Amino acid sequence: MDNLIAIEGVKRTIFGRGAVNTIGEECSLLKAKSALFVIDKGLFNTKVFFKIKESLDSTGIETHIYPEITPEPSPELADRGAEIARQKGVDCILAVGGGSTLDVGKAIGVLATNTGKAEDYIGLDLVKNPGLPTIMVPTTAGTGSEVTFTAVFTMRERKKKGGINSRYLYPTVAVLDPELTIGLPPDVTAYTGMDALTHAIESYTSLKANFLSEIISFKAIELIVKNIIDAFRNGDDIHTREEMLKGSYMAGLGLAMAGVGAVHALAYPLGAFFDIPHGIANSVMLPYVVRYNLKSSEEKFSKIAGAMGINNSVERLPEYIFNLIKELRLPCTLNELEVPREDIDKMAEAAILVERPIKNNPRPVDIDSIKRIYEDAFEGM
Numbered sequence: 001m002d003n004l005i006a007i008e009g010v011k012r013t014i015f016g017r018g019a020v021n022t023i024g025e026e027c028s029l030l031k032a033k034s035a036l037f038v039i040d041k042g043l044f045n046t047k048v049f050f051k052i053k054e055s056l057d058s059t060g061i062e063t064h065i066y067p068e069i070t071p072e073p074s075p076e077l078a079d080r081g082a083e084i085a086r087q088k089g090v091d092c093i094l095a096v097g098g099g100s101t102l103d104v105g106k107a108i109g110v111l112a113t114n115t116g117k118a119e120d121y122i123g124l125d126l127v128k129n130p131g132l133p134t135i136m137v138p139t140t141a142g143t144g145s146e147v148t149f150t151a152v153f154t155m156r157e158r159k160k161k162g163g164i165n166s167r168y169l170y171p172t173v174a175v176l177d178p179e180l181t182i183g184l185p186p187d188v189t190a191y192t193g194m195d196a197l198t199h200a201i202e203s204y205t206s207l208k209a210n211f212l213s214e215i216i217s218f219k220a221i222e223l224i225v226k227n228i229i230d231a232f233r234n235g236d237d238i239h240t241r242e243e244m245l246k247g248s249y250m251a252g253l254g255l256a257m258a259g260v261g262a263v264h265a266l267a268y269p270l271g272a273f274f275d276i277p278h279g280i281a282n283s284v285m286l287p288y289v290v291r292y293n294l295k296s297s298e299e300k301f302s303k304i305a306g307a308m309g310i311n312n313s314v315e316r317l318p319e320y321i322f323n324l325i326k327e328l329r330l331p332c333t334l335n336e337l338e339v340p341r342e343d344i345d346k347m348a349e350a351a352i353l354v355e356r357p358i359k360n361n362p363r364p365v366d367i368d369s370i371k372r373i374y375e376d377a378f379e380g381m
């Protein structure tokens, strides 16, 4: 029934400096004997890797390492991981890295207990059986993947992206340690942070927002806006990193409950057709979609403007966000990203098919309004 609210999510969260040292213990609490350790290619054999390995070894758990994960992953990466998981008979999946690695880890968890390949499950509620328990350890303050029920894949040869969306993808444990995000370069800090801000704003204003998600999403907006510039400029500050990680975690919780909107839908073709990273694609579209949505949910956007310190002038919100993106040295227009303008029709046709975010958007969108928003995004503000 449409009037009912169902709230579910990650079972357990460990948050704080040094949380990473509890990973071995968390595996033991799950009664796991053998874990598949899925990790970003770039993190393999780094300090982070050895720290976690040590925590696992101290509990005597058998570990199989899968260090192959690269950004905007293909479904085959999950298929290969699932094959190892089945072959080795692991009973727990541990994923350490950015959103891409966490998505692959979540998908491996369900592929290990279901037949077929990752691509067979792209869609909503297609997974038949619950998966293996999963422990998610984000190293960016961005996607919120450690608490969501989605795993997104890129099918490059077909220029498509798609997600496995299933309640069986909710992670069992999220381990959030701000110390892991200290080494993140400024550009990655900026665009993963803008992805988190997009989750917070879109879930807060989503038509599916509920009494609980609104509180969580709004708090996420406050935390991210207050800290994103500092995290970008002064990445070694642990307090700022901690606040950003709280913000992206809460934005993820808000998104898991209320979904996202037209920013994510319009960002989708940028990733699928031009391989633009998810965070950059969302960031570039955010001010233009906010301008389009402004009147539809004025009270909420006024509160967002208040959180950004521009009280009394909700009209200035899109420009404020635009300037924030500039300050973070991220692309502000589709021209800067060298997107061909003649592809607007093709992009709009793909964006309108991203059904759930389109439906959640506070103002109705159709193909013509999408084209207009893309036109705006070529022009700038």
Ligand SMILES: [Fe+2]
Binding pocket: 143, 195, 199, 264, 278, 282
């Ligand atoms: Fe996102």
